[in-house]
Amino acid sequence: MFKDILFGTSASPAGDYAARVAFELAGRFDAHLRLVHVLGVPSRGFSYLAEDVRTGEQVVIDDDYKAWVEEEIKTYYAKQLEKCNDYSIHVCVGHPHREILREARNSNPDLIVLGGPTEENEGSAYKKIVAGSTIQLVSKSALCPVLLVSRPAASFWGGISSVVFGADFSKASDAAFKFAKKVAASIPGCELHIFHAMDIGPVHTGLSLSQEEIEDKIREARKKIRHKYVANLEGFEKYSMEVWEGLPYVEIVKFAREKQADLIVMAYSTKDVDAENARLGSNMEQVIMRSTCPVISVNRKMAKN
Amino acid sequence: MYEFVTGPLAWLTFIVFFLGVVYRIVWYFRGLHWQMDRVAYNAHLKYGIKGAIRSIFLWLVPFGSVGWRSKPFMTILFFVFHIGLVVTPIFLQAHNILLRERWGFSLWTISDATADTLTILMIVAALFLVLRRIAYPEIRILTTAYDYLLLAISVAPFITGFIAAHHYSNYEFWLILHIICGEIMLVAIPFTKLSHSVLFFCSRAQLGMDFGIKRGGMKGTKFSW
Amino acid sequence: MPEGTLCNKQTVDTKEYLNALLADKSGKQYYSEMEKLDVDTDKLWKSIKSTLRSRLRTWLEICAHCGMCADACFLYLANDRDPTQVPSYKIQSTLGEIVKRKGKVNNEFMRMVMDTAWSKCTCCCRCGSFCPFGIDMGIMFGYLRGLCFSQGFVPWELKIGSGMHRVYKAQMDVTVEDWVDTCEWMAEEYEDDWPGLAIPVDKENADIMYTVNAREPKHYPEDIAEAAILFHMAGENWTVPSKGWEETSLAMFAGDWGACKMQVEEVYGAMHRLKPKRMVVTECGHAYRATVIEGPYWAGLKDGRPPVESIHYVEWVAEALRTGKIKIDPAKKIKEPVTYQDSCNYIRNAGLKNVAREIMSYIAEDFREMTPNREHNFCCGGGGGFNGMGRYREQRNVGLKVKLDQILDTGAKLVISPCHNCWDAIRDMEEVYHAGIRWSFLKPLLIKMAIPPDHLKVEE
Numbered sequence: 001m002f003k004d005i006l007f008g009t010s011a012s013p014a015g016d017y018a019a020r021v022a023f024e025l026a027g028r029f030d031a032h033l034r035l036v037h038v039l040g041v042p043s044r045g046f047s048y049l050a051e052d053v054r055t056g057e058q059v060v061i062d063d064d065y066k067a068w069v070e071e072e073i074k075t076y077y078a079k080q081l082e083k084c085n086d087y088s089i090h091v092c093v094g095h096p097h098r099e100i101l102r103e104a105r106n107s108n109p110d111l112i113v114l115g116g117p118t119e120e121n122e123g124s125a126y127k128k129i130v131a132g133s134t135i136q137l138v139s140k141s142a143l144c145p146v147l148l149v150s151r152p153a154a155s156f157w158g159g160i161s162s163v164v165f166g167a168d169f170s171k172a173s174d175a176a177f178k179f180a181k182k183v184a185a186s187i188p189g190c191e192l193h194i195f196h197a198m199d200i201g202p203v204h205t206g207l208s209l210s211q212e213e214i215e216d217k218i219r220e221a222r223k224k225i226r227h228k229y230v231a232n233l234e235g236f237e238k239y240s241m242e243v244w245e246g247l248p249y250v251e252i253v254k255f256a257r258e259k260q261a262d263l264i265v266m267a268y269s270t271k272d273v274d275a276e277n278a279r280l281g282s283n284m285e286q287v288i289m290r291s292t293c294p295v296i297s298v299n300r301k302m303a304k305n
Numbered sequence: 306m307y308e309f310v311t312g313p314l315a316w317l318t319f320i321v322f323f324l325g326v327v328y329r330i331v332w333y334f335r336g337l338h339w340q341m342d343r344v345a346y347n348a349h350l351k352y353g354i355k356g357a358i359r360s361i362f363l364w365l366v367p368f369g370s371v372g373w374r375s376k377p378f379m380t381i382l383f384f385v386f387h388i389g390l391v392v393t394p395i396f397l398q399a400h401n402i403l404l405r406e407r408w409g410f411s412l413w414t415i416s417d418a419t420a421d422t423l424t425i426l427m428i429v430a431a432l433f434l435v436l437r438r439i440a441y442p443e444i445r446i447l448t449t450a451y452d453y454l455l456l457a458i459s460v461a462p463f464i465t466g467f468i469a470a471h472h473y474s475n476y477e478f479w480l481i482l483h484i485i486c487g488e489i490m491l492v493a494i495p496f497t498k499l500s501h502s503v504l505f506f507c508s509r510a511q512l513g514m515d516f517g518i519k520r521g522g523m524k525g526t527k528f529s530w
Numbered sequence: 531m532p533e534g535t536l537c538n539k540q541t542v543d544t545k546e547y548l549n550a551l552l553a554d555k556s557g558k559q560y561y562s563e564m565e566k567l568d569v570d571t572d573k574l575w576k577s578i579k580s581t582l583r584s585r586l587r588t589w590l591e592i593c594a595h596c597g598m599c600a601d602a603c604f605l606y607l608a609n610d611r612d613p614t615q616v617p618s619y620k621i622q623s624t625l626g627e628i629v630k631r632k633g634k635v636n637n638e639f640m641r642m643v644m645d646t647a648w649s650k651c652t653c654c655c656r657c658g659s660f661c662p663f664g665i666d667m668g669i670m671f672g673y674l675r676g677l678c679f680s681q682g683f684v685p686w687e688l689k690i691g692s693g694m695h696r697v698y699k700a701q702m703d704v705t706v707e708d709w710v711d712t713c714e715w716m717a718e719e720y721e722d723d724w725p726g727l728a729i730p731v732d733k734e735n736a737d738i739m740y741t742v743n744a745r746e747p748k749h750y751p752e753d754i755a756e757a758a759i760l761f762h763m764a765g766e767n768w769t770v771p772s773k774g775w776e777e778t779s780l781a782m783f784a785g786d787w788g789a790c791k792m793q794v795e796e797v798y799g800a801m802h803r804l805k806p807k808r809m810v811v812t813e814c815g816h817a818y819r820a821t822v823i824e825g826p827y828w829a830g831l832k833d834g835r836p837p838v839e840s841i842h843y844v845e846w847v848a849e850a851l852r853t854g855k856i857k858i859d860p861a862k863k864i865k866e867p868v869t870y871q872d873s874c875n876y877i878r879n880a881g882l883k884n885v886a887r888e889i890m891s892y893i894a895e896d897f898r899e900m901t902p903n904r905e906h907n908f909c910c911g912g913g914g915g916f917n918g919m920g921r922y923r924e925q926r927n928v929g930l931k932v933k934l935d936q937i938l939d940t941g942a943k944l945v946i947s948p949c950h951n952c953w954d955a956i957r958d959m960e961e962v963y964h965a966g967i968r969w970s971f972l973k974p975l976l977i978k979m980a981i982p983p984d985h986l987k988v989e990e
Binding site for chain 2: 581832880881
C-alpha cells in the first residue's frame with residue numbers, strides 16, 4: 001500500500017502524535033520513511049539568518065548547523081528509529097509547506113504525514129508568506145494523499161478495520177473515493193462507510209430549510225452516492241452509506257465515532273486558501289482537530305493519476 | 306589710492322572673477338560624464354534641458370520647492386540675504402553712476418532708500434544665519450570657521466558700503482575699504498565655496514537632467530521639487 | 531600587505547571562496563580579519579582621481595552646511611535627531627575626509643567609513659531632493675560604497691551577495707536548472723485551478739519577458755505562479771528566460787560594479803536572445819533600479835536604456851487594469867483602509883508615483899496616503915541592503931520606526947508593498963514592534979479580486 005512515506009516533522013512534542021502514526025505505518029507496510037524537518041524560516045531579507053522553529057532563536061544556517069539539527073532529530077526519535085530500519089532524514093530551510101512539497105516532488109512518496117493544526121504552526125517563527133496554514137497548503141498541492149493527525153486520541157492506532165469516506169461529490173472527492181476504496185480493499189475484513197454530510201447552514205439565522213426540503217435533498221444525495229460511488233465499488237461488499245444533515249464537520253466526526261472508524265478519507269476541495277480564516281478555516285481542519293482517528297486528505301490533482 | 310583700487314585693481318579683479326567663473330562653468334560641464342554620472346545627457350538632451358530648467362526655476366522662486374516650503378524660516382533668511390546680496394550692488398545708483406562715468410552705460414537703478422532697506426535686511430539675515438549655525442545642533446556639527454569667514458567676506462562690502470554711503474565717519478577710508486572688500490568678495494567667488502553663485506545653477510541643472518532623463522522624466526513624471 | 535583569507539580586496543569569483551565565506555558564521559573571522567586589512571592608499575587615491583569627476587567634486591565642495599538635509603533623512607529622525615546622522619555630516623566626514631587627505635587613511639578610518647556607508651545611509655536619495663544645491667548624498671554614498679568595496683571594506687553578507695552574482699548570476703544559489711524546474715513545478719501545481727496555465731521558458735518574440743528576484747524561486751515560488759496566473763488571465767503572450775532571469779543586484783548594494791555589469795548583461799543577453807517586445811520586472815524596487823535604471827550605464831549603453839523597453843510590475847498592472855485585460859470584481863475591492871508603501875527605488879528614483887495611485891484607484895475603496903508620500907516618501911528602513919546585514923541589525927530596527935509611525939498614522943492595517951525590500955522591512959517591523967499590521971504584494975490581492983475570464987473558470 002505504502003512504499004515511501006514522507007513525514008513532515010517538527011521534532012517537538014507538537015508533532016509526537018503524527019510521529020507515532022508515521023512510524024507505525026512505516027513499520028506496518030515496510031515503507032521507507034523520510035523525515036523532513038524544515039528547521040527554520042529565512043528572514044531578514046537576503047541575510048543568512050533563520051529563526052529556528054524549535055528554539056525560536058536567530059541562527060546562521062550552514063552545513064554544521066544542519067548536521068547538528070539532524071543529530072537532534074535522531075536523539076528525539078531515538079526509540080522509534082531503533083525499530084525503523086529504512087529511513088532518511090532531510091533537514092532544510094524555508095517555508096514549511098513549500099519545502100515539504102519540494103521534497104515530495106523530488107522523492108515522490110505515496111503518503112505524506114503531517115501533524116494537525118497547532119499553535120506552533122502559526123507562531124512567530126512562521127511569519128506567513130502566503131495565506132493559509134502548512135496543512136492547508138500541502139493538502140491543496142500534494143500529488144499524493146496527506147495523512148493528518150492532530151489529537152493524541154487519533155494516534156493510538158491498532159489497525160484499520162473501518163474506513164469512513166466523507167463524500168462531497170467534487171472531482172477531488174472522486175479521487176478520495178478511489179483511494180478510500182483501495183485502502184479498504186487492501187485490508188482483509190475492512191469496512192468502508194460512505195458518508196455525506198449535508199450542510200443545512202447556521203440554524204439560528206432562521207433561514208434554515210424546511211424538513212421536506214431537507215429530506216428531498218437527502219434523497220438526492222443518496223442517489224448521487226449510489227450513482228457515483230457505489231456503482232464503482234467493483235465487487236467490494238463490506239460497505240454502508242449514510243447521509244446526515246447538520247454542520248458537516250460535526251456530523252462527520254459523530255459518524256466516524258459511531259462506526260469506530262480508524263481512518264477518515266476526505267477530499268480537499270477548497271480552491272482559495274483564505275488568509276482571514278486560515279487558522280480555523282476549512283471543514284477539513286475542523287475535522288482533523290476533532291476526530292479521534294487520522295484523517296487523509298485527497299485533492300483534485302490525484303483525480304488525474 | 307582711490308584711483309588704484311577703482312582702476313588697475315578693479316580691472317584685475319574683474320578679469321580674475323570673470324575668467325575664474327567661466328573656468329568653473331566650463332570645468333563643470335566638461336567634467337560631466339554620461340557613464341560615470343549614469344545620466345545619458347547627450348542622448349536625451351531635450352528631456353535633460355526641460356528637467357534642468359524646472360529644477361533651477363523651482364528652487365529660485367521663494368517657496369517654489371517642497372524643500373523651501375518645509376523650512377519657511379530658513380527660506381526667508383535665504384532669500385532676504387541673497388536678494389540683498391545680488392540686487393543692491395548691481396542696481397545701486399552710486400554704482401551705476403560710476404559705471405556711466407567709466408564705461409558710458411548704466412542699468413536700472415533702485416532708490417537709495419530701497420538700497421538701504423535691502424542692505425539692512427541682508428545684514429540682519431546674515432546675523433540670523435550665524436545664530437542659526439550656533440543654535441541648532443544639526444547645523445553646528447556641520448559648521449566650520451571657513452563658513453564664518455565666507456559669511457564675513459560676503460557681508461563686509463555691505464557693512465563698509467553702508468557706513469561710507471551715510472558718511473558716518475572718515476568717508477574716504479570707508480569707501481576704499483568698501484571697494485577692497487567688494488573686490489575681495491569677487492575674487493573669492495571662483496576660488497572658494499562662493500563659487501556656488503554659478504555652480505548652484507550647474508549643480509541644479511545636473512540633478513534636474515538626472516531626474517528629467519533617468520529618474521522619471523522620460524516616463525512623463527515631473528519630479529515635485 | 532596583510533590580506534585575510536576571507537576579508538581581502540579580491541572579488542568572489544569561485545564557489546570555493548563563496549563557500550568559505552558562507553561557512554564563517556556571521557562573518558566572525560571575516561570581520562576580525564578586516565581589523566588588520568591594509569588600506570592601499572595609492573590605489574584608493576588613483577581611483578578617486580580618475581572617477582571623482584566634476585559633479586561629485588562640486589557636491590563635496592559647495593555644500594553650504596545649511597542643514598536643510600537633516601530632516602530629510604529618516605535615520606536622523608529615527609535616532610532622535612542625532613547630529614551625526616545629518617546626511618551632509620555623514621558624507622563630509624567620510625568621502626569628504628578621504629578626498630581631503632588624498633586617500634591617505636588608515637584601517638580604522640575605513641572601518642568607520644564602511645559602518646557609515648552601510649548603516650547610516652540606505653541610498654534612498656531623499657536628502658538630494660531637499661538640498662538647495664541638489665547635492666544627492668545617496669548617490670555619493672553609492673560611490674563611496676564602491677571605494678570601500680574595492681578596498682575590501684564591505685559587510686560580510688554583501689561580499690557574499692556580490693559573489694553569488696558572480697558565481698550564480700543570481701543573488702542566491704539558484705542555478706538555471708533550479709529555476710527552470712521551479713517554473714515547471716509551479717505550472718504543474720496551479721494548472722488545475724487555472725486551465726492552460728503554463729510558464730513558457732525561452733519563447734522567442736514574446737510580448738513580455740518576465741524576470742524575477744532569486745528569492746522567489748528559492749523560497750516562495752508561489753509568487754512566480756501568481757505572476758503566471760495574472761499573465762494567463764490577461765491573455766498575455768509571455769515568457770521567462772532560462773538564463774538571465776534574475777533582476778536583483780546585491781552587487782549594487784555592495785558597490786561591486788564589476789558584478790553589477792555581469793549581472794545586467796546576463797539579463798540583456800536574454801533580451802537579445804529572445805527578442806521580446808517588452809520586459810516586465812517583478813514587484814521589486816532595487817531590481818528595477820539596478821536592471822532598468824542604472825544597468826544600461828554599467829553595460830555601456832549610451833542612450834541609458836535597456837535593449838528592450840522595460841517596465842516595472844506596477845506599470846504592467848496599471849495597464850492591465852486600465853485596458854480591462856484584468857477585470858476587478860467591484861464587490862471584491864479592498865474595503866478596509868489600506869495604504870501603499872512607495873518604494874524609493876521605483877517611485878522617487880524612477881518616477882512611477884502616478885502608476886501606483888492609478889492601481890489603488892482601481893482596487894481600493896479606502897486608500898490612505900502616508901505623509902509624506904510619492905517622491906518624498908521615507909525609506910521603509912530596509913533599503914540599500916540594510917535588511918540583510920547582521921552587523922547593523924540594531925541600527926536597522928531603530929530605522930524602521932519612522933515608517934512604522936507613518937503607517938500607523940494612516941489608520942490602515944494593511945500595507946500594499948510591491949517591493950521585496952520594503953515588504954521584508956515591514957514584515958520585520960511587525961516582528962520587532964508588534965503593531966498589528968499586515969502587508970502584501972499586489973499579486974495575491976489581484977488574483978482574489980479579479981474576475982477570471984469564462985474559459986478559466988473551474989468547476990469544483
